Amino acid sequence: MSVQLGMPVPAAGDASAAGAPPPRPAGTPAGLWDRYGRRATDMRLSLTDKCNLRCTYCMPAEGLEWLSKQAVMTAEEIVRIVRIGVDALGVRELRLTGGEPLVRADLIEIISAIRGEHPELPISMTTNGVGLDKKAAALKAAGLTRINVSLDSLHEETFAKLTRRPFLDRVLAGVDAAWAAGLGPVKLNAVLMRGINDAESPDLLAWALGRGYELRFIEQMPLDADHGWTRRNMITAAEIRELLSRDFVLSPDPRERDGAPAERFEVRRRDTLSQDAAGPVLGTVGIIASVTEPFCADCRRTRITAEGKIMSCLFSREEFDLLGLLRQGASDAELAERWQDAMWVKPKAHGMDHTGLGAADFVQPDRSMSAIGG
Ligand SMILES: Nc1nc2c(ncn2[C@@H]2O[C@H](COP(=O)(O)OP(=O)(O)OP(=O)(O)O)[C@@H](O)[C@H]2O)c(=O)[nH]1
Numbered sequence: 001m002s003v004q005l006g007m008p009v010p011a012a013g014d015a016s017a018a019g020a021p022p023p024r025p026a027g028t029p030a031g032l033w034d035r036y037g038r039r040a041t042d043m044r045l046s047l048t049d050k051c052n053l054r055c056t057y058c059m060p061a062e063g064l065e066w067l068s069k070q071a072v073m074t075a076e077e078i079v080r081i082v083r084i085g086v087d088a089l090g091v092r093e094l095r096l097t098g099g100e101p102l103v104r105a106d107l108i109e110i111i112s113a114i115r116g117e118h119p120e121l122p123i124s125m126t127t128n129g130v131g132l133d134k135k136a137a138a139l140k141a142a143g144l145t146r147i148n149v150s151l152d153s154l155h156e157e158t159f160a161k162l163t164r165r166p167f168l169d170r171v172l173a174g175v176d177a178a179w180a181a182g183l184g185p186v187k188l189n190a191v192l193m194r195g196i197n198d199a200e201s202p203d204l205l206a207w208a209l210g211r212g213y214e215l216r217f218i219e220q221m222p223l224d225a226d227h228g229w230t231r232r233n234m235i236t237a238a239e240i241r242e243l244l245s246r247d248f249v250l251s252p253d254p255r256e257r258d259g260a261p262a263e264r265f266e267v268r269r270r271d272t273l274s275q276d277a278a279g280p281v282l283g284t285v286g287i288i289a290s291v292t293e294p295f296c297a298d299c300r301r302t303r304i305t306a307e308g309k310i311m312s313c314l315f316s317r318e319e320f321d322l323l324g325l326l327r328q329g330a331s332d333a334e335l336a337e338r339w340q341d342a343m344w345v346k347p348k349a350h351g352m353d354h355t356g357l358g359a360a361d362f363v364q365p366d367r368s369m370s371a372i373g374g
């Protein structure tokens with residue numbers, strides 16, 4: 001790449017106020033490159049800001065004010081934006097997220113239409129699993145490749161405390177249905193919260209390994225609508241490894257990490273007498289340490305919110321309007337230009353020019369995780 005890396009962002013001026021990023025320097029290569037030499041090839045698209053759970057680390061108890069139907073991208077608009085990403089900008093994988101993607105009535109049609117245009121594109125979805133038992137087979141038939149389900153606890157009481165809804169059985173049925181439908185490898189996401197579900201982590205891992213699911217533990221990030229996150233109170237990756245060492249011995253997974261948020265470990269059971277690893281590898285576990293062991297230097301993600309805004313980083317405080325431009329009648333080439341300009345000014349890490357969630361200069365974005373598209 002011949003562009004100068006780490007260049008300062010030109011003043012956005014009126015362009016930014018209008019939802020347009022400043023133009024990137026002439027001569028930058030085609031594709032979703034940023035000033036730090038990273039190329040986004042992993043597109044995360046939010047289908048809706050709505051959700052039927054109220055996870056404490058994400059949503060407030062009363063929910064949020066939902067976007068109007070007109071504000072949210074239609075199926076046709078989504079398909080067009082994906083087409084531009086894949087055909088013109090080098091997107092190589094698509095993740096559907098939200099809010100809760102399963103609450104979108106036209107979900108199956110959206111997946112079918114994208115699959116029809118992109119037979120080889122890996123399409124995955126992150127979901128809370130409520131209602132998945134009834135839709136898993138149709139999702140597979142429509143062309144969904146694989147699925148990640150959020151599951152923080154196997155105990156009804158803890159689950160209800162974390163999600164503020166009594167739906168554990170429905171989620172478990174959803175996970176099993178996804179597996180049965182061929183949507184594997186099924187990955188499970190658990191955010192650990194101090195004093196609530198952290199002590200359950202070895203049992204949750206044993207359960208996942210026993211069923212062949214890949215569990216990942218996630219450090220809580222400051223993206224909750226209640227702004228209750230504190231650096232001191234979050235469970236760190238180091239603590240997670242320590243918690244798991246009660247029953248298991250973890251060793252680095254030799255497979256390439258390849259820009260993934262999760263650091264993977266092979267898991268063996270600990271021999272209670274010798275304290276050494278015993279027996280065969282039972283499976284793998286992932287730890288997503290966004291706060292204490294950030295992976296921003298290798299970030300390959302570009303995000304489109306449910307109302308069609310480009311967010312270059314999960315913590316971006318600036319977002320740029322793609323859907324508005326599309327609805328004004330812009331051509332595919334014009335939309336691709338805006339997307340590339342928006343990605344060029346992607347922050348180095350955590351919405352800033354350095355890593356540091358919880359640092360003195362870190363400002364939590366206005367949007368919470370569900371409104372961004374996690
Ligand atoms: N800091 C940061 N965290 C992210 C980002 N994307 C995902 N995460 C975290 O990773 C968790 C898991 O994300 P998923 O959508 O399930 O999938 P994934 O781990 O990105 O992808 P796969 O392993 O390929 O399935 C999310 O809940 C976030 O907590 C990101 O761009 N930045």
Ligand SMILES: C[S@@+](CC[C@H](N)C(=O)[O-])C[C@H]1O[C@@H](n2cnc3c(N)ncnc32)[C@H](O)[C@@H]1O
Binds near residue numbers: 148
């Ligand atoms: C925002 S949700 C959207 C998809 C779906 N509703 C779900 O829960 O899987 C995507 C992921 O973000 C994670 N998440 C939400 N808030 C988070 C936070 N504050 N820190 C870390 N992960 C968070 C959830 O656990 C979930 O795995």
Ligand code: SF4
Binds near residue numbers: 054058128
């Ligand atoms: S994490 Fe997912 S399921 Fe939980 S409130 Fe946020 S969007 Fe809903």
Ligand code: SF4
Binds near residue numbers: 295299351
């Ligand atoms: S915080 Fe931003 S730069 Fe870091 S991995 Fe997430 S999206 Fe990428």
